Amino acid sequence: MDSTTIIIVGIVGLAIGFAIAKIMEKGKASKTIDSAKKEAASIIKEAELQGESTKKDKIYQAKEKFLELKAEHEKVIISKDKKINEAEKRTRDKESQISNELAKSKKLNDQLEVKLKEVDHKSEFLEKKQSELEKLHKSQVQQLEVISGLSAEDAKSQLMESLKENAKSDAMAFIQSTVEEAKLTAQQEAKKIVINTIQRIGTEEAVENCVSVFNLESDDVKGRIIGREGRNIRALEAATGVEIIVDDTPEAIILSCFDSVRREVARLSLHKLVTDGRIHPARIEEIVKKTEKQIEEEIVEIGKRTVIDLGIHGLHPELIKAVGRMKYRSSYGQNLLQHSREVAKLCGVMAAELGLNPKLAKRAGLLHDIGKVPNTEAEVETPHAILGMQWAEKYGEKPDVCNAIGAHHDEIEMKTLIAPIVQVCDAISGARPGARRQVLDSYIQRLKDLEDIAFGFGGVQKAYAIQAGRELRVIVESEKVSDEKAAELSFEISQKIQTDMTYPGQVKVTVIRETRSVNVAK
Template structure:
């Protein structure tokens, strides 16, 4: 019984404890729910408050943005109003200016109309007075006819005859006096102009040679220039056409050639080779090619400097190049560029003395011997004055300049006053003591003729007259000329020289045929 009571008491206790636990759990849940409600209400209240604050901020920002936009809009409107006011002001000013101009024009029109009326009135008065004057003149003429017994035409004829005789006598006397005075003073004035012109131009004696001397630092360089078995010096002579004389002259090598351009190319090439130290046939040919291009550029620069120094403008580039080539040409031993510059200065001074155009005279003086400069075109048997005139016409020179060039040796008729000036100045420049040497020019022409004969045969690549014209060295193309043909060509050239030319002594003809095999290792 006791165990039963205990079990029942335990069960009842468990039931009571379970009920108490459930009650307590229910109370705790109620508290939790109440707390959750309170928190929810608080969150909602805070959210509502925060929403109101955000709403107030947004409204405030919107108001500020609206005020900013409103201010900007007001600024734009004010700016537009200002521009409109300025435009209206300009329009009012223009309107006022136009009104003033109209008023001024109206006043001028009124003044013009008044002057026109005044002029018409004066013309009317003048016509009336002229009619009265003619009437009085006729009346006086009639009275004179009655008094003299002659008509007006008869009296006029007698008076004119008398005046003619008097005028003729006076004119003949004046002409005779003028001619006598001109004869007395013309020669003196012309001599004075020429002398003054010559005195105002400083001249130099012309020195032109066929030999240049290349100075060396030591005689050891001579062996390197000659090369093994003479291959370097032969390559240099073949590339430049200049005879290189290596003798006992200490620290010097002589370059001999009638063509000063070739001599200059050889001199500059030797200088570059000696400075560089590498002297062999391939290097020699490379340096000679570069030097020839350098000389061509220098020719153009010399031409440009010459025309700038003389104040000549608008000259064709081909004529400028021809002027530069004059530096390496000679006329009877006189340097052609120095001669042409001298003639140009003399022409300018003399033209100024005579009241002519000095610039045009300088231009004609500079170009008067342009026909002596060889060009790329085929040479023709034409006097250098005519050839120079044709060149000047081809490159757009004025007719006065062309006539002066063509007429300075009387090949054509002189048509302008510049032509005799160029002729006189050319004579003045060439007639100075030591200015020219006839023998040198004929000698150079003979050397040129030797080379021209060689070029007349097929297969000839280069031809050089050396040894002062005693040897003609001909280089042929190996593809076109065989060894047997080279010997035959040498004989034919020698026979042609013997038939067509007159020369002292003998001329040795050497034909060189060279074969080269060139490959490149990569």
Template sequence: MDQIIIIIIVAVVALAIGFFIAKLLERNNASHVVKEAEKNAASIVKEAKAEAESIKKDKILQAKEKFIELKSEHEKVILKRDKKISEAEKRTRDKESQVSSELAKTKKLNAEMESKQKDFDERLDMLEKKRTEVDKLHRNQIEQLEVISTLSAEEAKKQLLESLKDEAKTDAMAYIQNTMEEAKMTAQQEARKIIINTIQRIGTEEAIDNCVSVFNLESDDVKGRIIGREGRNIRALEAATGVEIIVDDTPEAIILSCFDSVRREIARLSLHKLVTDGRIHPARIEEVVRKTTKQIEDEILEVGKRTVIDLGIHGLHPELVKAVGRMKYRSSYGQNLLHHSREVARLCGVMASELGLNPKLAKRAGLLHDIGKVPETETEMPHALLGMQWAEKFGEKPEVCNAIGAHHDEIEMSNLLSPIVQVCDAISGARPGARRQVLDSYIQRLKDLEDIAFGFNGVTKAYAIQAGRELRVMVESEKVSDDKAAQLSFEITQKIQTDMTYPGQVKVTVIRETRAVNIAK
């Protein structure tokens, strides 16, 4: 037990001694570390001071350099400003010297002007005095002339003006007459040249349309079947088509008569289908006529489309295309209306090209000029005005509408296409063989024209020429003066308009000749 206590005491003492020794060693190490740290701090401070001195010197040098640079820039600005000030002072001095010289010149000019004004005033006074003297002398001369001529100055002036006016009027009338004659000759030559070239370039065959069609039969036995029991088949066919069917003794033929070509064509095709099929009775007739009518309507539309394509016309309204197709089954004085309109369209295109106008627009107006002749319902309105209304309704240009409405002078022409269409329409209708009229009525109309002319005093001869389109009247120069000749032409035209019915226009030309005849013996 005691040994254990001793061991513990010894251990405690040893532990205390070790702790004391450790503390001593730690203190020595700490002092050594502190000294090292102080030494390092002193060296760091020394280095920092040295570096601070270096930086301070650099900054001072940079500041000096910046100051020197700013000073030099400031000196440059000062020098530049001083230079500008000196230049401005120099310009000011130059202007002052210039102004002073100008003032000197102005003073000099003013002095000269004053002297010239004074001289001018003196001359003006002298001229006034001389003018007064001249006026006095002029009045004295006029008074002497009035005494000598027994006329006042106003009367003499009036007579002189009248004579000069008459002379000027005569010269002006002569000049105007010569100019007009020359212009007429030139215009007629050019117009004749264009028209002849156009006619020569457009050559078409003429085909006269009849008002009857002949339907050929294989045998006369078919006639009885067409007539039917108590004529019921033929009555049904006439009622359905509106065509007069003439069954006479003509062998193997039936005549279809109607002025409407469409109805006549429907009747012909329907009759052909009925005869081919063999079933002919009223119900079958109505069915065939209905189908044929639809077929003809489709054909009309197809003909219209083909026509506008052939002529190179685009953008035409479908209703107008349909109207063009209906022209195939219309005739005017025996001339097929579609052939006539196609010819007029080509003539208008050629003539418009010769005159430097739009040929496509001219073709359009030429093709549509007679669409008023194919109305679906009858109307009392002239065909030209009706066609113009249709064209306006379906969006045609104003030039085309005016050309359609004015080609028979129902309205006033407002553009150059209108007279072209009128002329081409006349050319197409005037071709030999283009139109047909009954010979007796034609001769009677010409005779009536000449008789109207002979009904006026002073007329010696009268000739109806150009197929009745012109009436030439010869008058006696002793009984009819030039003014009376113009009046006579007007009176004859009025008489023709009131007493006669005729297609187109009639031109009345009154010719007055003065002849002087002497005989040398």
């Protein structure tokens, strides 16, 4: 065969093979369709069966739910019927009770009508008797007028005049005897009350001063306190504002400052530093800050103990703090807290002697000088009695106490009996021999005025009057005051002191400007 024949035979063979394959595929497809139809029919049948069972379950559940709701509804109906029956029973009881009350009320009304009739009958009888008495009285008066030859009005006026004269003479005699007796006994009784009060209160004399002595275990500690080139002692003086005098006194250092709070801070700080052994400028500043916080807490504790000791309750926390601050204040050399406690006790005793409220008098006596511990410099211009009264009013004290505080130096009018008691007891406490030293108070005031002048200039951070007022040390803020301005500030403060104050000798003004750079290594 040639090539053409071979190609034709090949094409025919391919066509036959393709036809056979098509026929085989159709057979397989018809089988697949039949099996799918069978599966679909079985699935439909199973679905119908499951639907029937689900329908029956739902119907059964619905019937059960209906029966439950029906049972609950029957229970509610039964409870409501029970409540209705109970309400009906209460109503019947009330009706029977009301009926009984009405019957009682009707019975009482009948009895009242009977009593009213009896009263009417008696009143008619009394009116008849009264008319008969009046007729009899008139006839007797007429007979008396005929016998005496005077009318009734004339006789009444004569009797009144005689009674008036007798009463007036008796009253004048009684008043005169009472006044004479009061003059004889009033002064004697007043002296007796004051003397008894003073005798029942005994206190020491004033011992306030401006220096404290810090005792050391050995003189070797003095060198550590001074530090290299005196840096430790300078840091301590700058932080506390207290002049520290290290001299030849064995095992002692003298702390000098007019402000007892600063002096106490310096003393406690020195004690902690010496006990700890680490004494350097950074440690000094840390200890001083902690000690100042400790002193503030101690002030509150002192105030609480004072009011508890005196039996005073319900005092405002700010007033308690002011009472605690009194421990570190003095008036004419007399410790202010000791003076106020003494006045409170005197007021309580005197009020009890006079039959007044001793607790209220104690309260007024304790608070009478709180105006001497101001929080701000502006308040110093106000008299301490008025300032104390304003504080007492601000913190809810009673008007009697406020008036007694404000009037104890006669700055306002006394409106209560407690006010003169506070004034008298203040005089008793302050005027007794040895109670006060006026020179010390004027000296302390001069030192305070020196510091106030420094604070009047801008940029001043701290100001301390040291060396008994012969030096004013001023610490300024380096950001606000330059070196040239510091020199000017020193001159201006010295001129202000020279112009506004009177003082012995000279006052040295030292302005300190310090720059610090602080970084932390982590």
